Amino acid sequence: MGGYLYILGTLVFTVYGQIILKWRLGNLQIVLPESNLDKVWYLVKLLFDPFIFSGFASAFVASLFWMAAMTKFEITQAYPFMSLAPALVFVIGIYFLGETFTIGKLAGLALIIAGTIVTVKF
Known part of the structure; x- marks a missing residue:
């Protein structure tokens, strides 16, 4: 059971990181500057936003959970999750x-879930 908790931890922290980044960038109404140097500088400054930083930290924690999961499962067994x-x-x-919310997105979601079930069970 512990191995599945590692996979769950990986999922939770991965999803948190993605959602918090989208939420925060949406709140800040980000428009990237035109020049490449200004873009890089602007993105580096964004890293110091506490919410954005937590999203990146979450990705790191997710990778720690994933490493733990890899000690319990074959990658072909764990990765479908x-x-x-x-x-x-x-x-x-x-x-x-x-x-x-669209029917197309819902159909895609159903295919993802069905594919996960087929991959894990068979």
């Missing part, structure tokens, strides 16, 4: 970020 991350982001994006 990572396809649940887009499904979670989809649902959270709709409910908390006001993202659009």
